[in-house]
Amino acid sequence: MDYEKWVWIELIGFDNTESDFGVTAYMNTLGFSPNGISLLLFTPDFVHAHKGMEQEYWLPVETCSYAARPYGKLRNRQEWTNYQLLGLVKELQKHGIDIYCSFFNLFLYRIDGQGRASEWCAAHPELYEMRKTGEAFPVINPLKRLKDGTYYEDLFIRDLTTVMRDYNFDGYHGADGYTSPRLSLAEADYSDDMVGQFIRLSGVELAEGLKEECDGVPQEMEKRGDWIWEFKRMEWIRFYADRWGAFWQKIMPALRKEGKKAVLNSVWTRDPFEALYRYGVDYRLLAASGVDGFVVESVAASCSAGAGEIEYEPGTEFMAMLMTIKAYVPDMKLICLNAIQDTNEQWDAISHAPTVLERDIFSFSNIYLQDREGVRRCSSGFVACLGDGISRDSWEWILKRWNLGYKGQPESVIGASFVWSDNGLNGSLEEYPSTRDWPAYKFLMTFIDHGAPLHTMVNVNDLDLASGMICVTGLHLLPEEELTRVLNYRNGPSLLIGKMTERISQAAASAGLNIECKPDQLVGMVRDRTGAVVQVFSNVHDGDLLHGGMDDLLHLNDAKSWVEPLYFSKLSGEFLNRCVQTLAGDSGAPISLRNEEHIRTTTLEIQPGRWRILIRNLHMNYKTAHLDVGRAIAKVSVLTDFPGIPIFPVGSEFSLYVPGRGMVIVEIEF
Structure with a gap:
């Protein structure tokens, strides 16, 4: 099956007490060789506090697990050195895997319940995102300037390429905060720095009574921010879109010069419209930088299961998001972020909500774009998020569903x-x-x-x-x-x-x-x-x-x-x-005759006379799907594990149970 398999994982998923850093054991558990592994190193200090490779030294503790979490399912957090990390990269590359480094723009974490901050980031508050109320939001804004007036992006490129070279990473995975802001444009960043860049690059002149320099004066900052969002909203959005585009169009040539690749996270699960309106990011401009693909934040399973105590059911929304991104950047490889588990963020879809995880896999692998190349999938594969502490049985469960999701190429939808x-x-x-x-x-x-x-x-x-x-x-x-x-x-x-x-x-x-x-x-x-x-x-x-x-x-x-x-x-x-x-x-798709408010279908013509039907249940409980496909059915074959009994059609109709918030796949022969 022609699709890509990726894993996003922390260092806690490996073992630096073993001679091969636990790679053999991990690969045996995994059961397949991924196309790429992205090592989540959490914080920008990973690149900015890098001391080279002339001597061995301890890495910052917060890079050794996500926000320095003390333990995972299999082992406690270990302290890693720069030499050990280099050894891990080499061992993984022996398996033909491309190894990427990744980190967020975050730097706050806790040790034994006490709040800490990564040293380099804590020393540069001028880079923090700034709300229009004048309140600093403690994350790095990569578009800002340092105290000496130089652009952070220039320092970032220098430090990133050094780290890529020293550890021999195959690529860089631009994660949350390095592909878009964390706060919406309606809220941030309204610092003197970003407003000054806005005025210079857009040609907008502030209204009388508004000050170009008012950092530290919350009332003046808020008045200026309110005016920009009310009267110069489109200019503000376009300014940010241009800046994010320029940021990556500056990074990519530097990475290519080193022979490196890059993939970028999409913008907070947002489609092209909301990526622009909410966050000022234009996917077309990111794609123009020459990146190798987008990791689309299609993390519906975690949201559906209530991660963070949110009440949000985005399965359909994320389907539409993925489809519209592909339509907007049709030549870009889109790899879906598959929300399996995240110990630090305290959700575990594969243990607590396997039906919604299964639903995501089948749904996101079976939406399509019709273009000059024919009918092709919007997505090119999955990134397992996150990949530590998963048992061999669970990996087999995941891989079986990935394979089924990408099985075959339909002639039409x-x-x-x-x-x-x-x-x-x-x-x-x-x-x-x-x-x-x-x-x-x-x-x-x-x-x-x-x-x-x-x-x-x-x-x-x-x-x-x-x-x-x-x-x-x-x-x-x-x-x-x-x-x-x-x-x-x-x-x-x-x-x-x-x-x-x-x-x-x-x-x-x-x-x-x-x-x-x-x-x-x-x-x-x-x-x-x-x-x-x-x-x-x-x-x-x-x-x-x-x-x-x-x-x-x-x-x-x-x-x-x-x-x-x-x-x-x-x-x-x-x-x-x-x-x-x-x-x-008027579409010729199957008609739902029972529980039509809960049952949804996707129908693929695999070849003349054979349809594959993906049947989704929106309800929490089991529901019967009773479908009429409009033609006499000769045979129904169930491709999923459930239901585990044969299905017998009657004329053009058949029925079966679908698990709550889950999906069943069948093939019918006419």
């Missing part, structure tokens, strides 16, 4: 295709602050969540390759050329959603479509494969805007964690249901 437009993304970003209208990913996520069979993305420029039902959102945001492609689509029916602007009305009329509705009202148009309009329905605004209208929308609180949703305008239940019914009814 049964269902509708969701149409992506880069121009639609940019338009959504521009209009969102004053309208809170839905971007593409919000439609995609909601439609899938309500049962629409949308598991394939297609770029608007590749519409000639699509067949069957298509779904287009943000119709009014498309430029003329793209709008013409959409209106000329004849390879199947289409659902077109957008605001009835004058331009759309004229374009529709020129295509022979007579549509009556209020100006700027959100409408859905259903067309058959001849282009004829067979349905038109509009969204009924019911409490759509806050009491203050547009002014209140501009002042909504966007300073939220990634686990908290942004505010979006309301979509009526009737409008949503008609969209989902259209997509389900």
Whole structure:
């Protein structure tokens, strides 16, 4: 099976008392040779406190386990030296594995209950992220400048390349905090440094009464920050996007010169729209740096299981996130972060929520992009997170499901295709602050969540390759050329959603479509494969805007964690249901006849006459899936461990149990 297997692991997963540092024992437990192993060394002090390799010395204790946690499932934290780490890298490379180093922008930890800070980071408070209230958030902001006015990124590149060379790492894994800020742009970083960079690079002039230098004066800082977010929001977002892009476009040539690779974490599980709006990161600019891939933070299992006591069920959301990232950067390798366990963060999906872990594996390995190369998976593999203390039996369980998730190459995906437009993304970003209208990913996520069979993305420029039902959102945001492609689509029916602007009305009329509705009202148009309009329905605004209208929308609180949703305008239940019914009814996908509010399917045509159906249960408890596939079934084969009994079809129907928050995979022969 052609997919990549990676492991993210701390030093606590190995044993420096063994001559081979415990590598043989670990590989025997693992049972396979990964494409890559990323060593999590926690803190930037790993690179900045590096003393070279002329002498042996102890590494900072917090690099020896995640935040210096004292023990794991198999052993206590060990103190490691620079020579031992080099020996570990060499032993792992003997197995043909690429070894990466990784660390967060964090530096606070605890020893015996007492708070500590990594020495180098603690000595550089000028680099901390700064809230607009003037409060320092103790993490490194890689875009800032040191006290002497030089850019941190220049020091980082020098120190990182030295460490990469001295330990002979194959690559660098840019983890949380080195690919995006930890706080949202609505909240940070509003220090004099970042505001000064903003003014210089964007050409924006501060309003009268606002000071360019006011660090240490919270009221002045907050007033300045509020003004930037209210009046120069798009400029602020673009400034950050350019800075993050430039940061990596400076790092990658230095790594390539050393013959090294790099992969980057995605932005806090966010799709291209929210990555930009919330955090000021443009995936296209990161990709342009020449990185080898993105590690997509698809950690749904940990969230679903309530890690950190959060109440968040993001399985469908993360599917939409992964699909839209792939549509935006189609040539980028996307490796899914598989949330297996994290002792330091105190969650263990494989022990406490195996059904949601299984669901993630099957879901994220079976969403697709249709382009000039054909139908191809959005994801290229998994990163086991985190990889220490897992038994041989558990690794066999994981590998069996990874293999099944990536087994075979479908000839087509049964269902509708969701149409992506880069121009639609940019338009959504521009209009969102004053309208809170839905971007593409919000439609995609909601439609899938309500049962629409949308598991394939297609770029608007590749519409000639699509067949069957298509779904287009943000119709009014498309430029003329793209709008013409959409209106000329004849390879199947289409659902077109957008605001009835004058331009759309004229374009529709020129295509022979007579549509009556209020100006700027959100409408859905259903067309058959001849282009004829067979349905038109509009969204009924019911409490759509806050009491203050547009002014209140501009002042909504966007300073939220990634686990908290942004505010979006309301979509009526009737409008949503008609969209989902259209997509389900005209797509040829299986119809759910029982527990339809809980059962979701993904259907792949493996070859003519044979379908593979992934059946997901949204409920906590077992639920029956009773499906009608529309054609007489000759045979049903169960590919997953559950259910462990044969399934006998009746005509075009069959039924089986699906575990709570889990997934079952079957193949049917017609």
